[in-house]
Amino acid sequence: xxxxxxxxxxxxxxxxxxxxxxxxxxxxxxxxxxxxxxxxxxxxxxxxxxxxxxxxxxxxxxxxxxxxxxxxxxxxxxxxxxxxxxxxxxxxxxxxxxxxxxxxxxx
Amino acid sequence: xxxxxxxxxxxxxxxxxxxxxxxxxxxxxxxxxxxxxxxxxxxxxxxxxxxxxxxxxxxxxxxxxxxxxxxxxxxxxxxxxxxxxxxxxxxxxxxxxxxxxxxxxxxxxxxxxxxxxxxxxxxxxxxxxxxxxxxxxxxxxxxxxxxxxxxxxxxxxxxxxxxxxxxxxxxxxxxxxxxxxxxxxxxxxxxxxxxxxxxxxxxxxxxxxxxxxxxxxxxxxxxxxxxxxxxxxxxxxxxxxxxxxxxxxxxxxxxxxxxxxxxxxxxxxxxxxxxxxxxxxxxxxxxxxxxxxxxxxxxxxxxxxxxxxxxxxxxxxxxxxxxxxxxxxxxxxxxxxxxxxxxxxxxxxxxxxxxxxxxxxxxxxxxxxxxxxxxxxxxxxxxxxxxxxxxxxxxxxxxxxxx
Numbered sequence: 001x002x003x004x005x006x007x008x009x010x011x012x013x014x015x016x017x018x019x020x021x022x023x024x025x026x027x028x029x030x031x032x033x034x035x036x037x038x039x040x041x042x043x044x045x046x047x048x049x050x051x052x053x054x055x056x057x058x059x060x061x062x063x064x065x066x067x068x069x070x071x072x073x074x075x076x077x078x079x080x081x082x083x084x085x086x087x088x089x090x091x092x093x094x095x096x097x098x099x100x101x102x103x104x105x106x107x
Numbered sequence: 108x109x110x111x112x113x114x115x116x117x118x119x120x121x122x123x124x125x126x127x128x129x130x131x132x133x134x135x136x137x138x139x140x141x142x143x144x145x146x147x148x149x150x151x152x153x154x155x156x157x158x159x160x161x162x163x164x165x166x167x168x169x170x171x172x173x174x175x176x177x178x179x180x181x182x183x184x185x186x187x188x189x190x191x192x193x194x195x196x197x198x199x200x201x202x203x204x205x206x207x208x209x210x211x212x213x214x215x216x217x218x219x220x221x222x223x224x225x226x227x228x229x230x231x232x233x234x235x236x237x238x239x240x241x242x243x244x245x246x247x248x249x250x251x252x253x254x255x256x257x258x259x260x261x262x263x264x265x266x267x268x269x270x271x272x273x274x275x276x277x278x279x280x281x282x283x284x285x286x287x288x289x290x291x292x293x294x295x296x297x298x299x300x301x302x303x304x305x306x307x308x309x310x311x312x313x314x315x316x317x318x319x320x321x322x323x324x325x326x327x328x329x330x331x332x333x334x335x336x337x338x339x340x341x342x343x344x345x346x347x348x349x350x351x352x353x354x355x356x357x358x359x360x361x362x363x364x365x366x367x368x369x370x371x372x373x374x375x376x377x378x379x380x381x382x383x384x385x386x387x388x389x390x391x392x393x394x395x396x397x398x399x400x401x402x403x404x405x406x407x408x409x410x411x412x413x414x415x416x417x418x419x420x421x422x423x424x425x426x427x428x429x430x431x432x433x434x435x436x437x438x439x440x441x442x443x444x445x446x447x448x449x450x451x452x453x454x455x456x457x458x459x460x461x462x463x464x465x466x467x468x469x470x471x472x473x474x475x476x477x478x479x480x481x482x483x484x485x486x487x488x489x490x491x492x493x494x495x496x497x498x499x500x501x502x503x504x505x506x507x508x509x510x
Contacts, residue, residue: 042153046400
């Protein structure tokens with residue numbers, strides 16, 4: 001299992017154990033983490049599963065593709081370096097210990 | 108049980124979203140979510156795409172894990188059909204004969220596919236439910252000949268997925284062009300070229316005269332131009348019908364859907380409606396939307412209003428479709444427009460902007476998510492839009508958001 005911590009905008013932290021193969025968005029959904037909407041269900045079509053990745057993790061994640069990059073630009077208060085769409089991040093053993101923070105809102 | 112609570116008929120995206128929102132808003136009374144399918148609430152959009160292609164496991168379709176409903180004290184009744192609404196008594200009668208009392212009732216009954224004549228033949232399928240997708244996935248064996256009837260989004264997505272699975276695909280559209288009802292000729296042209304280039308035998312202006320069969324199994328079709336087409340499988344993508352029968356039988360007004368006011372309320376103030384089954388006020392008329400975005404947003408407003416919030420539902424229509432390597436994202440509704448402006452983006456990106464005078468109505472963005480996101484913002488804001496700026500591929504669209 002892979003341990004991932006989601007921190008809500010108010011600081012509430014949720015540490016969950018996820019099976020590899022899911023996405024970081026699905027991990028939030030399946031564990032009832034508030035603040036990730038994912039209206040499109042993971043099709044990279046809505047930008048409502050946006051998070052800020054902890055600084056030390058940015059380089060350790062697979063890079064954004066063009067689609068994610070473009071969608072992120074118009075997410076709620078994106079950060080050019082730390083923002084990611086969680087539906088595009090697959091849970092792998094290498095992500096064990098990942099920490100992401102949720103924005104105040106998604107849209 | 109003294110509090111009669113909320114009963115929701117329909118456990119699709121709208122029914123699920125309403126149940127979840129009611130708890131988020133602090134509703135402490137009973138919530139019963141009635142679904143006529145065996146599975147817990149799931150996402151439909153991947154069914155014709157990733158799920159059909161075997162790229163997405165069944166569990167990942169579920170909107171929440173099965174334990175969610177008990178944790179949030181939502182009574183989920185699967186495989187259960189509501190057969191009657193007794194408005195006087197404020198009860199919903201179930202297929203098992205039980206009657207459930209309600210204080211507020213939400214109709215989220217969705218829609219069902221229109222069927223072809225001859226739909227009872229083996230090998231004639233539709234694409235709506237998880238069971239439909241499972242049947243289709245099992246039937247889609249490489250080398251088989253598939254006939255898709257209907258060139259709307261569902262038909263085109265099914266055709267694209269089937270080609271990827273190695274089937275030989277013919278798609279027929281009775282109207283002069285695919286996407287005739289929902290998009291401009293420019294968008295039809297784009298997707299016609301895409302499908303033809305991937306080997307789909309796409310024929311427009313020709314409909315189905317009748318299916319042919321032998322021994323109870325489909326063998327092909329006779330088309331309206333007299334041609335005969337052999338087929339091992341047929342998929343109908345000829346639209347859906349809103350599930351309004353329960354509402355009609357209860358005497359609720361229906362006009363191409365269960366009619367609601369701007370508060371998602373039907374003719375009965377205790378009964379609300381949301382999602383694909385619902386006809387609601389829009390720019391002086393009424394519309395019914397078939398989309399996830401509408402199902403979620405409308406259900407959440409209905410949930411708030413069942414608790415007395417008095418929110419007006421303001422639809423912000425948006426849609427998407429994935430076909431081959433093209434992601435189509437649509438913002439707005441193209442209904443009333445007098446011209447379409449094309450913007451060419453980098454590489455394969457292209458978008459079609461629907462204008463009515465200087466007002467933007469909708470945008471079809473193909474592989475151009477930046478355009479889609481800008482268009483959504485522009486449409487939400489309203490006001491005139493400079494078509495010349497849009498048409499200039501070198502312009503920065505952010506200028507549309509300035510000021």
